[in-house]
Amino acid sequence: MSSPVEFPYESFIKIDRNSDVSIYMQVSTQLINAIQRGVLPFGTKLPGTRVLSINLKVHRNTIVAVYDELFSQGWVESLPNKGTFVIGKENDKPVNILSFEKKQLVNYPKSTGFAFKTSNILDNPFEHSNCEFVFDDGTPDVRLTQIDHHSRIYSSTLKRKAHKVGHYNNDGSEFFKKNLSHYLNISRGLPISKNNLLITRSTEMSIYIVSEILLSAGDTVLVGELSYFSVNMIFQKSRVNIQTIPIDDDGIDVEEVRKICKKQKIRMLYLTPHHHYPTTVTLSAQRRLELLKLSQEYGFIILEDDYDYDFNYDKSPILPLASADTSGMVIYIGSFGKSLVPGFRTGFIVAPENLMNEMRKYLGIIDRQGDVLMEHVLGEMIAEGEINRYLKKSLKIYKERRDYFTMLLEQQLSEHLDFKKPSGGLAVWMKWKTPVNLMQLSHHCIKDNLFIPKTLLYQNKNLTAMRLGFGNLSMEEMDKSIDILSKNVKIL
Template sequence: MSNPIALPLFETISFNPESGRAVYLQLSDAVLLLIKNGKLRSGQKLPASRDLARLLGINRLTVVKAYEELQMQGWLESAVGSGTFISSHVVDHQPTTLGGSLVPSSLKKAGFVLQPLDYLENVSEPAIAGLHLDDGYPDPRLAPLKEFYRAYRSQLNRSGLYDKFGSYSNPAGPGHYREALSLYLNASRGLKTTANNILSVRGTLMGINLVCSALIKPGDVIVSGVPGWRRVEHNFIHAGARPIGIPVDEHGLVVEELRKICLKEKVKMVYVTPHHHYPTTVSLRIDRRLELLRLANTYGFIILEDDYDFDFHYRHRPLLPLASADENGMVIYCGSFGKSFSPAFRMGYLVAAENVIEHLSKVRVILDRQGDHIQDNAMADLLNDGTVQRYLRKTLAVYQQRRDFFCDLLGTALQDVVRFTPPEGGMTVWTQFPDTVDLQKLIKQAYAKGLSISDGKAHQYPGFNVKGLRLGFASSTTEELAKSVEILKRLL
């Protein structure tokens, strides 16, 4: 098929001078689209560059460059003295079988089948409005951003650029950061770690996902509290584990129910947030803490301890983590700076026995060769010079004031509508509503008034009928909290 293609086929081609893309590339895109649409077939001859340039009102060299571009990509071929042709290696397409990247529909829906993950459909992130009672986030306006900026910039200006930028490093994290973090955790949480007990990760969820990938096999039993954190439960399901939920009361996880399960079947891991249980914020009572450790030693299961907001406890000093009393290496402890600084800081850590950290580091390479060592080392400097510790002392007082103010507001403005207990720590108030309140309707109405509220769907379980929301107070000023409660009062 060597006859020239009729010029009218190209009359529909137009150019957008504001697209920022060179005209010759726009022309090559248009010709390629004609090929993929089946309007240009293998072996067909293209118009001479001079004729096409005259038709489109562009420079002949632009057409030549467009042809050369397509020829380099293998779509066209030329013969000296004969002209330019659609490559004989191009398979002819019909429009109905089109799957080319230039077709807008291909960017909306893939041509292959996706396996449904139904368990990821039941939690959504609420829209953010000007006012917010969120899931328990810190106030980034209080974070030591200037100090962090200086520490990060200092890392970029120091010597040893090849060590920092020229090669990969330890997947567990830079030694400087792990040593600084080890000293900090030992002083603040009563741990007895060295740098070899620490693995740097990009937030708590990555750490939990890594634990599931490295230590959990399909069919393994994982026990956690109900209500709990949906995100971590999704990781258990995604790993093929068999999750079992047990009740949480005003004293935390009901460990006696765990003992009954252990008598019947092999438990691989127990996930727990003993300091401030998510979502209800209750603390695990001391006798249950000791019993949980005893059961782990007896039945050999892993305790995955998530201490997501250790630093913010108001009634007394923070309760030391289970990991501080672990004498047999049964606890994997995870924490994060996301609740201390800002969720935008994807900085977390895992603490465990040395051989566990070594094993997790090997698996981590499959997912992420290493973390952000520059950011880690900047944080290490802030730990070593006391910036983090001073910041936490300051924000603890601020958040306690906001908690007290918020609870007083709830207790006066909504005393006949909601039930709550002022939390001993954390950044949210677990607030229960009567059955007559439609929480999803309330959330939508509040958003229309400029207030975003954490998603109540995340705390709904079969057999757990409490209508509860986590109303975060830490990220809002007292003035903002007053406006937020006033909106709720009007709606309720």
């Protein structure tokens, strides 16, 4: 056996004296790492505490603490009058410590030692940029939120005793569900109780849970010819057959849905009827009634995504399909607190109780604990009327931004674009009168510090269009962004 002094411990034990981790723990961890990887094989005699302390330039008491740690974890044994030895199974091919490189100890493996399935279905479609100006697909401006007020409510909730926060189970805060069900009853005409609600983290989580329970490989799901890409990704992961339905100014083509139903079995129809994504058109009242009748007749599920119900400017919003559903064919999903700071937002599902019982099982696996404090804060904001006050104030600002944004488009790009001022939502759908290479346009705009993600661009042989959000932009930012866009359109 080699003498312990032949091992160049200082070559693979590196001490960071500025680290928050104590020196003895740094040394202990690196020695354990060396033992685990066979660098210090079974039976290796470790140097005495004095020798190792000199080699590593640390106090002897530090090495004493290191050996105590190794002993307590079962990596070494102390033999009287002999020294301290590594214990464990002997390697068939001992590692030559003199040829060992430091990177073998500190670097995590670059790849797995086993095979696994890969898929490009869930590849992240979102892009990021350091440009000063950025268009999105219609998100609220977090700069408008009253962060101080929200923080005070959260802080006061933290200070309360646990029993005052309210009962919590694995599908959400009872206090929040009670207030949210009342809020949805008043604002959206949904005659529900808290037993019809499931609280989730996002719309995507809601759709994932619904898909896991209700969809099987080979099922047919209908979506708009243009639809929300994240939802389509979830459906594709469920290995269903996705068929697209044309969209016009009145929303999804119900007659086309009827024709498909006569030919084959349909499991689900996904739609965003309030403001269709991405075109922003509203599904007409007549078509809503027809879809409900078709759903009852042919037995397909309607998955209604009301992603921006709260943002209406010119008239009262049309009530959801779920509010008129008497046969239990509609599952309603949405988000609450979308105009608040991201950490104060949540998703929800509305469905009959028998389905809700099954959904709770899935939520109990993927998000068992939830966020009881945040949900209680949101419940208080509903109970105190804070949500209504905030929405009323923010809607005035977003309406002004919509009007200003469409005015800029009319002034600078009307010869190139066709668009309608949306009655709600935070984005404008615009079609190009003459086909333009949108990817090329996006690349040109980046050079002028304006970023237009590819997820906002819709281009094929029959369509050249964009969905541009205005909600997150101030009027000054709109001026500069549209100036850059207009400039680059003219040079293409």
